[in-house]
Amino acid sequence: QVHLVESGGGTVRAGGSLRLSCFASGYSLISFCLGWFRQAPGKEREGVASIDDDGVTTYAASVKGRFTISRAGSTIFLEMTNLRPEATGTYHCATDLVICRNGWDLFFQVSSSDYWGQGTQVTVLS
Numbered sequence: 001q002v003h004l005v006e007s008g009g010g011t012v013r014a015g016g017s018l019r020l021s022c023f024a025s026g027y028s029l030i031s032f033c034l035g036w037f038r039q040a041p042g043k044e045r046e047g048v049a050s051i052d053d054d055g056v057t058t059y060a061a062s063v064k065g066r067f068t069i070s071r072a073g074s075t076i077f078l079e080m081t082n083l084r085p086e087a088t089g090t091y092h093c094a095t096d097l098v099i100c101r102n103g104w105d106l107f108f109q110v111s112s113s114d115y116w117g118q119g120t121q122v123t124v125l126s
Helices: 097-102 104-110
Strands: 003-007 010-013 018-025 034-039 046-051 057-059 067-072 075-080 089-095 120-125
Touching: 003 089, 018 034, 018 089, 018 120, 034 067, 034 075, 034 097, 034 104, 046 067, 046 075, 046 097, 046 104, 057 067, 097 104
Parallel strands: 010 120
Antiparallel strands: 003 018, 018 075, 034 046, 034 089, 046 057, 067 075, 089 120
C-alpha cells in the first residue's frame, strides 16, 4: 500500500516561492516514477512535474524554468519560484510508472486516489 504525505503549501504573493515536500512510504522508490499534479477549483487536474528513477525530469510548459522537482531518499520536493496567481490550487504527490512512461493524461484516466496523497494547498495572491 502506497502512502504519500505532502507538506509545504501556503499563501504567498505573486513572485514569491514555496517548497513542497512529499514523503513516500509503503514501497521501494528505486523503480518508481513520482510526480506532482495540481487541481484548482472548477479546473481539470494538471500534471506539473515528474521524476523517474534515473532522475530524468519533465515539466509542464507553464512551469518550466520556474519549478524544480527533485528527490532524496523517500522524499520528493517541488521548488516553486516566481509563483503566479494561476498556480493556485491543491498540489498532490503521485506515483505510478504510467506518469513517466505515458504521461499525465493516461495516468488520470487509469489511476485512482490510491496512488496520490491528500494534497497541500498553494495560494498565490496577485
